[in-house]
Amino acid sequence: MPAAPAKAAPRATNAAAILDAANRLFCKKGFHGTSTREVAEAAGVSLGNIYNHFKGKEELFAALLERFEAEYFAPGQPMAQAFLDAPFPANIEAIGRASGQTVNKFADYILLIYVDVVEFQGRHIAKLFREMRVRYAKHVAKAGRGAVAPDVDPVAAMMMVTLSYFNYFTVEKLFGVKNHFGMGDEEAIKAFARIFRRGVER
Amino acid sequence: MPAAPAKAAPRATNAAAILDAANRLFCKKGFHGTSTREVAEAAGVSLGNIYNHFKGKEELFAALLERFEAEYFAPGQPMAQAFLDAPFPANIEAIGRASGQTVNKFADYILLIYVDVVEFQGRHIAKLFREMRVRYAKHVAKAGRGAVAPDVDPVAAMMMVTLSYFNYFTVEKLFGVKNHFGMGDEEAIKAFARIFRRGVER
DNA sequence: CCGGTATGAATGAACGACCGTTCATATTTA
DNA sequence: TAAATATGAACGGTCGTTCATTCATACCGG
Numbered sequence: 001m002p003a004a005p006a007k008a009a010p011r012a013t014n015a016a017a018i019l020d021a022a023n024r025l026f027c028k029k030g031f032h033g034t035s036t037r038e039v040a041e042a043a044g045v046s047l048g049n050i051y052n053h054f055k056g057k058e059e060l061f062a063a064l065l066e067r068f069e070a071e072y073f074a075p076g077q078p079m080a081q082a083f084l085d086a087p088f089p090a091n092i093e094a095i096g097r098a099s100g101q102t103v104n105k106f107a108d109y110i111l112l113i114y115v116d117v118v119e120f121q122g123r124h125i126a127k128l129f130r131e132m133r134v135r136y137a138k139h140v141a142k143a144g145r146g147a148v149a150p151d152v153d154p155v156a157a158m159m160m161v162t163l164s165y166f167n168y169f170t171v172e173k174l175f176g177v178k179n180h181f182g183m184g185d186e187e188a189i190k191a192f193a194r195i196f197r198r199g200v201e202r
Numbered sequence: 203m204p205a206a207p208a209k210a211a212p213r214a215t216n217a218a219a220i221l222d223a224a225n226r227l228f229c230k231k232g233f234h235g236t237s238t239r240e241v242a243e244a245a246g247v248s249l250g251n252i253y254n255h256f257k258g259k260e261e262l263f264a265a266l267l268e269r270f271e272a273e274y275f276a277p278g279q280p281m282a283q284a285f286l287d288a289p290f291p292a293n294i295e296a297i298g299r300a301s302g303q304t305v306n307k308f309a310d311y312i313l314l315i316y317v318d319v320v321e322f323q324g325r326h327i328a329k330l331f332r333e334m335r336v337r338y339a340k341h342v343a344k345a346g347r348g349a350v351a352p353d354v355d356p357v358a359a360m361m362m363v364t365l366s367y368f369n370y371f372t373v374e375k376l377f378g379v380k381n382h383f384g385m386g387d388e389e390a391i392k393a394f395a396r397i398f399r400r401g402v403e404r
Numbered sequence: 405c406c407g408g409t410a411t412g413a414a415t416g417a418a419c420g421a422c423c424g425t426t427c428a429t430a431t432t433t434a
Numbered sequence: 435t436a437a438a439t440a441t442g443a444a445c446g447g448t449c450g451t452t453c454a455t456t457c458a459t460a461c462c463g464g
Contacts, residue, residue, distance in 0.1 A: 014439080014440085028323065029234075029321060030232060030233070030234055030320045030321040031232075031234075031235070032231075032232055032233075032234035032235040033234035033321050035422075035423065035424080036423080036424060036425080037422085037423085037424090045440080045441095046440060046441045046442060047424095047425090047441080047442065048425085048426080048427080048441060048442065048443095049439070049440050050425095051424095051425070052438080052439055052440070053439090056424075056425075057424065057425090088402075089402045089403060111319075111320065114316050114319060114320050115320050117316060117376065117377060118313065118316050118317050118321075119231065119232040119235050119320075121230070122377050122378055125377075126377060126379060129373060129377050129379040129382055130379050130382065132382055133382060133383065133384045147403055147404045148402055148403070148404060149400070149401075149403060149404045150404070151396065152393075152396065152402050153393060154402075155384070156383050156384065156385070156390075156393055157397055157402045159383060160393075160394060160397060161402075163366070163370075164362065164365070164366050164369075167365060167366075167369045171331055174319060174324075175319060175324050175327075175328060175331050176323070176324055176328055177328060177331040177332050180332065180334055180335060181335065181361060181362075182335045182357070182358065183358070188358075191354075191355060191358055191359075191362075192362060194353065194354065195354060195359055195362060195401070196397065196402055197401045197402065197403050198351070198400070198403060199351075199397070199398060199399045199400035199401035200290075200350055200351060200354050200356075200359045200398055201291060201349055201350070201351060201399050201400060202349045202350060202351045202352070216413080216414085237448075237449065237450080238449080238450060238451080239448085239449085239450090247414080248414060248415045248416060249415080249450095249451090250414070250415060250416065250417095250451090250452080250453080251413070251414050251415070253451070253452080254412075254413055254414070255413090258450075258451075259450065259451090
């Protein structure tokens with residue numbers, strides 16, 4: 001019989017159930033705050049069976065991050081759509097709305113990135129941030145340069161806009177603070193866009 | 203004889219030494235990743251003595267956050283200085299530089315806030331974020347309204363600017379990613395300021 | 405000044421529970 | 435039947451917390 005692809009994404013349903021359970025628990029209580037027994041029980045699986053699918057607890061965590069990373073950078077995600085929606089800066093509001101959708105959809109991923117920063121000193125995710133500018137530069141190259149002022153770096157500007165929206169929604173969603181800017185989400189998207197387009201100065 | 207401070211850092215009391223050790227360890231390995239025995243040893247104190255000063259491990263964590271919060275909001279901190287430096291938006295660069303200083307000075311505090319979000323679901327720090335806008339509104343009221351465009355909310359704008367700088371330096375310092383915008387810190391401060399003042403549009 | 409003592413800081417052994425991982429074994433699958 | 439998958443008891447540690455005990459100091463009436 002064909003040997004199972006060892007490194008590939010889990011195909012056995014129990015392996016996926018273990019990943020899902022680890023996902024929920026690591027997000028709720030962190031890595032060291034979650035025991036393998038809890039993961040097994042939440043997955044409806046015996047304790048020892050975890051070790052048939054994953055080498056150990058930390059490898060389970062790493063596999064979880066990899067699964068999210070693959071999904072995050074898969075084509076068709078809202079951020080990629082927004083970057084191509086129109087050349088920056090015409091797509092600022094689209095970036096804002098896509099950021100909101102993305103933070104909601106990938107709330108667990110973002111939380112796990114924080115888990116990595118806190119409990120593993122960012123060991124698993126530092127590369128992601130180091131390569132951020134290159135990724136944004138590719139998006140800018142693809143969508144073309146829009147009506148950006150000549151003394152503004154369009155890549156840095158697009159990163160700045162995106163990260164601002166991202167961090168706004170992260171506080172709203174992950175820190176559980178509603179309307180921390182004193183306004184609703186759509187209102188905040190427009191307020192940010194107004195400032196990013198024409199600045200705050202009179 | 204009373205415990206002589208054999209370590210280099212002068213300590214007022216053993217309670218402070220326990221707090222300092224907990225600070226270092228919680229930041230490095232998270233709350234559940236740190237044991238009370240490690241804290242005791244790092245503090246140069248017996249295990250049981252921790253419980254003479256703190257009710258338990260979580261209360262130790264909470265006390266740590268409270269100590270930082272008191273220091274963070276004490277008068278004379280760089281952020282408060284920058285807010286009064288000149289009416290917004292004339293002080294944008296000052297806010298940027300103060301943010302850099304603050305993230306460096308309070309790196310541990312910010313990390314502990316992430317620890318709280320990850321391991322306690324933000325239980326200890328959510329209030330801080332809920333009250334953010336009120337604090338910024340007070341700063342704006344105190345420094346007066348500068349040359350802000352009439353359709354821009356100066357409080358939201360100042361929050362936006364400050365959080366952008368804060369998050370920039372957080373990635374640089376806490377995530378350990380150097381120059382993730384592809385430029386140095388002072389350059390980034392100026393690039394942000396350029397955009398916040400007059401926008402990205404041509 | 406005295407001896408007595410109340411008080412809190414300090415200690416580390418001990419406790420029961422839980423930790424991640426392994427393993428002998430059983431069951432399912434192809 | 436061979437391999438993959440599943441089980442849960444068992445192992446050696448470590449966990450947070452408690453506790454009996456010691457020690458240093460402050461306060462007392464005399």
